Amino acid sequence: MVANTRPQFTAFIGPQRLASGPLAEVAIAVMNASRNAAAPPIIIFADATGQPIDLDLRGTERDVIARLPQPAPDLEAATEEASAEPRGRGRPKLGVVAREVTLLPRHWEWLGAQPGGASVALRKLVDEARRANGDTDRARAARDAAYRFMSVMTGNLAGFEEASRALFADDRRRFVGLIAGWPDDIRDHIVKLAFSDRAEP
Template structure:
């Protein structure tokens, strides 16, 4: 599944955010003669560093049903799951497509946003002063403390980390275990 959005940094400087193709174009437009530092690309959903294929796009023969763009895959379910899926309007494939589309429309969950901010900060700020305290505030669902502790980060790194964490802080605080 193609990623929906990614962000590229040159050192601590934000370069671009967008689709993989938009980010590729932004990277290609950079003047590589300048000392721009190491380029790092992050998946905006997971916060994880990714490798972006910079080769020119080649026309590829589509897989699956060319007219519909359908690609076959394999799903392993228990018999009761298959039974339920077969009973749904349109059959198993249509039901699975509806479930996936509904889940995608819900957006990034709070915990996924928290984890994305963690992964991004680990890569970009893991060796900086205050990193561990900021991560503790993130996992404690303490937005004010997280904001305070990320204030000393380079502005682009700080702002992206806060953007990634926003859905986490907007969600209900986790219930403490008894």
């Protein structure tokens, strides 16, 4: 079963969650809410990174959707597709990019002796490292996303510094206790960003 990897976004109007989901849906919700001149500030966040994003919401709904940034292609799906096709020169469908790598001579010698050459060996090493460290990398990315969101939305709230320390110490119980008094929607979103892909302690 393939997991849904479509990027998700969340908009906050003041301390309240306005909308959450694909960027087009969130953008339209923000566009409609921002028509009220008395509305509090609205911020849209990318859930994967916790970073706020700016959108051009002028014009009609169609105009807004047409200007939205397009998500990057799913390279893993492209890899599976390309593996079923005869291999030609290069791998343009996979988005292969040539970049400089600096290694010692003994590293180049070892890589050059591997089946398929240096590029194939490096890709295999990176894929193995991603598999071996996947859980750790996901936990770190989730923590970083939660912290970025917290910094924007709760940097002035009581307990922010202590909560940040508990988050980076991966002390979930203490962290959740420290943010318990924060506005409900903000608190719930922080917990979702930081821990939704991990089991309950």
